[in-house]
Amino acid sequence: xxxxxxxxxxxxxxxxxxxxxxxxxxxxxxxxxxxxxxxxxxxxxxxxxxxxxxxxxxxxxxxxxxxxxxxxxxxxxxxxxxxxxxxxxxxxxxxxxxxxxxxx
DNA sequence: GTTATGACACCAC
DNA sequence: AGTGGTGCCATAA
Numbered sequence: 764x765x766x767x768x769x770x771x772x773x774x775x776x777x778x779x780x781x782x783x784x785x786x787x788x789x790x791x792x793x794x795x796x797x798x799x800x801x802x803x804x805x806x807x808x809x810x811x812x813x814x815x816x817x818x819x820x821x822x823x824x825x826x827x828x829x830x831x832x833x834x835x836x837x838x839x840x841x842x843x844x845x846x847x848x849x850x851x852x853x854x855x856x857x858x859x860x861x862x863x864x865x866x867x
Numbered sequence: 868g869t870t871a872t873g874a875c876a877c878c879a880c
Numbered sequence: 881a882g883t884g885g886t887g888c889c890a891t892a893a
Binding site for chain 2: 789790791794801802803804805806807808809810813819822824825826829830831832833837
Binding site: 800801803 | 890891
């Protein structure tokens with residue numbers, strides 16, 4: 764839609780869907796895995812194409828802080844999956860999903 | 868074509 | 881560590 768690269772957009776959505784419950788990924792992670800250099804594009808894709816089946820709440824910013832205008836709901840959803848935040852910040856060292864890397 | 872804006876990221880203070 | 885400036889890709893006016 765909007766003339767955007769839909770294949771890229773769907774790859775991003777796939778990567779979002781690939782993040783398991785209880786873990787998170789950054790916008791940069793999603794963009795990179797989908798083959799895009801632009802984290803902002805990942806954000807825009809989520810804002811426009813996400814639906815009830817898209818775990819958008821598992822995507823946080825590079826420093827572990829949740830999306831500003833949605834932080835309350837996002838943190839609540841993450842908390843319900845077992846992702847705890849300290850002072851509004853998710854511990855990426857602990858919860859970041861990295862494909863191919865063993866769980867702890 | 869130029870400017871402003873945005874679910875972001877990085878570097879400098 | 882928090883704040884601010886700049887870069888980034890794409891859209892809207």
